[in-house]
Amino acid sequence: MHDEWVSAFRFAFYGMLLLAACDPGVPPDDGDAAVDDAAMDGVDAGPIDLISHDLRIIVEPSDDGAMLVAAMEGATHSIHMTMYLLTDTDVINALLHAHSRGLDVRVVLNRTFPSGTPTNDDVFTQLAAAGIGVHWAPTQFLLTHEKLVVIDGREAWIMTMNATTSSPTSNREYLAVDHEPVDIRDSDAIFEADYAGHDYTTYAGPLLLSPVNAQARLLDLITHAQHTLDVEDEELSDTGIVNALVGAAGRHVTVRVVVDGTGLSSLTTAQQAAVTNLMSAGIAVHHLSSPDVHAKAIVVDGTLAYVGSINLTTQSIQRNRELGLVTDNAAAVSTIGSTIAADFAAGRAF
Numbered sequence: 001m002h003d004e005w006v007s008a009f010r011f012a013f014y015g016m017l018l019l020a021a022c023d024p025g026v027p028p029d030d031g032d033a034a035v036d037d038a039a040m041d042g043v044d045a046g047p048i049d050l051i052s053h054d055l056r057i058i059v060e061p062s063d064d065g066a067m068l069v070a071a072m073e074g075a076t077h078s079i080h081m082t083m084y085l086l087t088d089t090d091v092i093n094a095l096l097h098a099h100s101r102g103l104d105v106r107v108v109l110n111r112t113f114p115s116g117t118p119t120n121d122d123v124f125t126q127l128a129a130a131g132i133g134v135h136w137a138p139t140q141f142l143l144t145h146e147k148l149v150v151i152d153g154r155e156a157w158i159m160t161m162n163a164t165t166s167s168p169t170s171n172r173e174y175l176a177v178d179h180e181p182v183d184i185r186d187s188d189a190i191f192e193a194d195y196a197g198h199d200y201t202t203y204a205g206p207l208l209l210s211p212v213n214a215q216a217r218l219l220d221l222i223t224h225a226q227h228t229l230d231v232e233d234e235e236l237s238d239t240g241i242v243n244a245l246v247g248a249a250g251r252h253v254t255v256r257v258v259v260d261g262t263g264l265s266s267l268t269t270a271q272q273a274a275v276t277n278l279m280s281a282g283i284a285v286h287h288l289s290s291p292d293v294h295a296k297a298i299v300v301d302g303t304l305a306y307v308g309s310i311n312l313t314t315q316s317i318q319r320n321r322e323l324g325l326v327t328d329n330a331a332a333v334s335t336i337g338s339t340i341a342a343d344f345a346a347g348r349a350f
Contacts, residue, residue: 059173110143110144
């Protein structure tokens with residue numbers, strides 16, 4: 001399939017990725033910036049070279065998060081964690097136990113939250129009192145919404161799932177257990193930069209990193225769809241992403257979308273507009289309330305899949321710290337694809 005794509009576009013496109021960086025003036029989600037559809041017409045998308053191969057996918061709810069805790073308990077050298085919300089006692093105890101065994105345990109936690117939601121204040125105090133290196137996330141991001149655990153420098157858990165009790169028991173979540181050496185190296189380097197409060201504003205590796213390269217990488221993935229495109233996302237509202245999905249449908253790609261909710265009125269104004277635009281283009285959009293859709297996943301042609309913390313919103317893509325990946329691992333893609341298909345079938349049309 002790659003032989004059909006033009007190599008000159010590849011170099012031009014990935015040169016653009018090197019220049020992509022956070023724009024602090026980006027408006028919130030209800031003011032998404034649109035993609036120029038005319039500019040996309042006739043574009044022969046270059047090959048996706050920046051992909052991850054050596055990984056497996058865990059789907060929640062399935063094991064109540066036990067595999068993550070077991071992996072942390074099995075650590076022998078280090079646990080590095082970046083987490084939006086950390087409240088699960090088993091995960092916290094695994095961190096404390098690892099520290100008591102003399103491991104290098106360090107944590108970056110998100111500090112600011114929407115009004116009326118849980119915070120990390122108590123766990124920050126608890127970890128610090130135990131002597132664990134815990135830092136608040138850098139303030140240049142609106143939120144650090146990333147969910148990452150790097151264990152012993154040998155595997156990176158890149159997840160949609162927060163380390164809370166309800167996330168693995170009530171939510172649709174995808175956990176990528178990544179053994180790709182470059183992914184482990186890069187995710188840990190991103191952790192180290194955020195832990196130290198250093199800028200990390202350019203990145204040309206395989207991971208999807210908000211606010212650096214996520215927009216370009218996600219649009220590139222969608223543009224590559226030739227036959228089918230399945231999307232499952234908690235908060236789909238970014239106009240650029242919506243336009244890309246509409247453009248795919250216009251190329252006669254079969255597009256299916258699953259979002260969280262109990263109906264159109266349960267969505268935000270921006271989400272309602274996105275769903276309406278998708279349906280107007282003939283795209284099937286279903287909502288699912290059980291399990292709660294906290295997923296952020298895309299499957300293209302049954303051969304490539306995105307999974308990570310990045311919601312398909314402008315805030316998530318351009319203003320938050322987020323992390324994800326694209327994989328061509330056949331088993332992983334099949335697992336994500338079959339789960340989205342089952343959730344689509346279980347959901348209801350708007």
